[in-house]
Amino acid sequence: MTDRYSRQIMFKHIGEMGQEKIGQKHVLIIGCGALGSANAENLVRAGIGKLTIIDRDYVEITNLQRQNLFTEKDCDEQLPKVIAAKKRLEEINSSVCIVPHVLDANFETLCPIIERSSIDLIIDATDNFDTRFLINDISLKYNIPWIMGSCVGSMGMSFTILPGQTPCLQCLLDSLPVSGATCDSVGIVSPAVQMVTAFQSTEALKILVEDYYSLRTTLVTFDLWSNYFQTIRVERAKKEHCPTCGKQPSYPYLQYDSQTKTELLCGRNTVQIRTGKKIPIDRLAKRLKKVGQLRVNPYLLSIDYQSYRAVIFRDGRVLIHGTNSKEIAKKIYHQLIG
Template sequence: MNSRYSRQALFLGKDKQTKILNSSVFIMGAGALGSSSAEMLARAGVGKITIVDRDYVEWSNLQRQQLYSEEDVKKRLPKVVAAKNRLEQINSGITIVPLVEDVHGLNIEEMIKGHDVIVDATDNFETRLIVNDAAVKNGIPFIMGSCVASYGTIYPVIPGNGAPCLHCLLNHLPVDTMTCETVGVISPIVQIVAATQVAQALKVLTGEPVTPLLRSIDIWKDENSSINVTRLRNNDCPTCGEHATFPYLQYKNQMKSEILCGRNAVQIRPATNDKYELVTFIDNLKDKVAKPIINPFLLSCEFEDMRIVFFKDGRAIIHGTNDTKTARIIYNRFLQYY
């Protein structure tokens, strides 16, 4: 057994440490929760960690997203690329797979294939329901987690254990429109939620039982609760019920444009799976854009009084508007120069 894991192996046992070394974890999101979870899992020796995220590193991330540096911001690096760079410095003996992708119901199943557990680090509830559908359908445990301000929630979805999935709990979870962009977030709650998620993930990887507890914590108000929600399972649930249809994996429910809350920006996701050669694109644009920044993953520039971050899969974030119609017009004008 590698001596770097000796203290962990003393607690878990060598056999369970070996299971961790041979395991594979999928992290959905590389923001605050994702970067914290990724670092803990890398230090624990998880053999393969796949991280997916659609965004790039910005200055506002550095307050709580612990894998990133000022240099990552200056280079406009995608979060998963910056995360891979840092994680390989932490543990060179494991495999880190970065995916600069926007997750939706039509690509999630291929992404999670072959993984032992999914750790949720998304920033919106719709994406969580997409992952929940894919996890239940494919029989992969899914550790849900979220945090905002000083408050966090954690819930493990373990397919086949008779407990409710996230969809079952929709009518029992508080409806809250708060986001990190509107009310902020402090890093201690991020660390607590991520640590709890990673503990649950390690239990799954080592074969330990996981209790279906819905946990909530407010680190500022010194409040916490844990509720066993087994009885809340819905036999008619469209995700885990007897006649499951997995609605969030269906084409008709896929979002094509999305307002990014609190950022005065809209994301455009094309219906096609075309790949764009960014070097060719910037050559064609030349005098039509200002302040261009290009790396192997994205092109950032100013175009028609707005800032566009264009990814090689055709996805783009249009900064300077919250109107999806305006964003689409700008996107189409921008693409005509390709």
């Protein structure tokens, strides 16, 4: 297997010792869309020992423009992203242990995975700041470094957070160029994804080979279309009384009141409802076959109902496409599931 990674081993900052370390490490990627799938592919090609991937969604046709792991066949079969990703990644490197989780990343789902696994690094590939703040609290509580990344339009940003050393996401609130734009509202070009992925994957390799001295200490932001690039020094942003990384942390996003039970999904005219209990898909399919057009696979049930489409996952999540109203979404949910 040395020949497989020979060009990476020749790179003096990795070498044989670094390659051996990479093969012993476990990375958790939260989100398997554009950033998640690209980072996953980079790490699998680099020879990561174990990769755990979490995502709540399934492959859609609009994903194919920028999410490199997926195909039209995955879209036709409505495969969950992590299942499609696992299949493709194992074709790339069969020696990597890949663990997929078709579930929503929240306190109840993430903490058990963290606690029963020895995770060396978390990579943020999510599409919302609620989940990022959750990752931030979990990272600091369990002393796991994490790499933030986001992109929209032709813009992107990234920052590496080391518990006890760097400012955390809570500390950076005043420094982040946050807007309300999403991929679904203003679009995105794939080079922006590739740029953020390059920053994240490179920082990941530095952490995996334990070359902490080479880690970038600045927040990087860019706009490829406007030819803009900036690095921002943020070391002074670290706050002594930060609720996540301060002297007396309370980890606010790990509290029950901070957990979202019903949420809008990234400008997609879709509401997600989390039930907290598994749904018997097979039995439900029999009951709903006369209600609307059904599509069923081992992981989910999709039904066209009135002017909406409901996608029901076994883990208890339901996506109601066609509305931004939580009230309407709940009404459709109760009409279909009870």
